[in-house]
Amino acid sequence: MPPSRSPGLLALYPHITDRDRLLLQLLDDHQVLTTDQIHRMLFQARRTCQIRLGELAGLGLLDRFRFARAGGGSHPWHWTLGHHGHRFQAAAHQRPEPTLRATRQRVHRLSANPHLPHLLTANEFFVRLTAHTRRHPEARLRRWWSETLTTRQFRTITADGHGLWSVAGTTVGFFLEADTGTEPLGRVVAKLDRYAQLTRRGGPRYPVLFWLGSEHREEHLHRLLTGDVPCATATHTADPAEAVWLPAGATGRVSLAELPSDHGQPVADNPNFDDDGDLAF
Template identity: 70%
Template sequence: MLDDHQVLTTDQIHALFFLARRTCQIRLGELYRLGLLDRFRFARDGGGSQPWHWTLGYNGHRFQAAAHNRPEPTARTSRQQMQRLSANPNLTHLLTATEFGVRLWAYARSHPAAELSRWWPETKTAARFSPVTPDGHGLWSEDGTTVGYWLEADTGSEPLGKLAAKLDKYAALARKGGPRYPVLFWLPTEDREEHLHAYLRGRRPEGVAVATATYSSDPADAGWLPVGDTQRVRLAGLPSDHGRVVAANSNYDENGVFLT
């Protein structure tokens, strides 16, 4: 998971894999002492510290390199990668995008009829589904229905025009026969959501489904408001089309999803 998503907080790892927080903390400490994980954290305004942010450690990088036939890293490059993450000005955005998948995964843990069968970060998604560069991509199943999605995790720092311009790439992918998955704008506030809906009226590219929700709602629940509608729906209730083959070198993956 850390190899894919780079950094997870203690809270996120607790939600993903553990029931008891203390058990989670003990296990993370053991993995840290073994060099499989590394960590950093920041001071809080007013005193105290934020939760630990966990990354792969040197031995963790070595293990993943061996598992995926990649060049073995050095201790120096491993440490530098952790330091770059801790200094990354987009760290909040990265963790916000990851939090979306964490919540879906945690929901599926307590709901046997639900499953997050695919959860990809931006880099892996962009490499597979050019020209789109979403903050994340997944396949979500609930009660026998499977929906693909493109995630656009918004922190409120970009103008609405820049958010809307991202939809053109999804339209281009759909024209090539690629997936027509809903584009999910996950937004920090209701005001931001209302303004984005107003901005997208008449500006949404044809063939691109767009829905919005705020951080306060669980991504699996009926918090998604499709652009142009007035009724919120569950994630599994959004329209989803896996696409079609349009070229001789195109193919589908093991889930029947268009690749390139």
């Protein structure tokens, strides 16, 4: 007989709800989310969210960390998969089961990663779109791909994420460049060369969305955009689903669903998504 799994995981199954499964999948795909982000996507009441996250941590399905805030207090909890969460996801997707040591190392590396703020910023973009769909039933976030999956599927580019956004029958694809102000704008614009290469080899001509930390930085970036690659800008203060996007060379802002989008040749989908591109279990 094959060796059995380490004890404990099957006993957790009666405690895992459909919402828990969705949260485990989101953390498997996107590594880390804050309490507030999880609340806006999956819960009505913040207190209910906090209680449930604590229960999932007690079951070993989630782990968490947070940092001290300058001047006193702490930043919000950052949630990631715990050891049993990694085991559950490995079983669900037929991956090798991780060891406890490997799980701990993954959490330590994630918490100490200097690029963690950038990852949270990129995730926040998609969290806001997801939260928007809860208030607007006609809208759907049909695809949310991480930087890793986007790079694997499209190869040429290294976007911070890729999505498909649908409103009332119109579907727009996009690539996200989540800007935290740490790179010179010349280097930011230089990334567009890779998107042009993708289009030349038959890939989709999706708008590149530059999500920026300030209006000042947005204004300066527009002076550098040539329009060779479709792109648009907005700031972190805006709801990315609304009419906040300023296309290169334009004077008026449009909504995400109004941006031009050419899907080009199809790419192989992630097995975690169904035929419609929606998150599947």
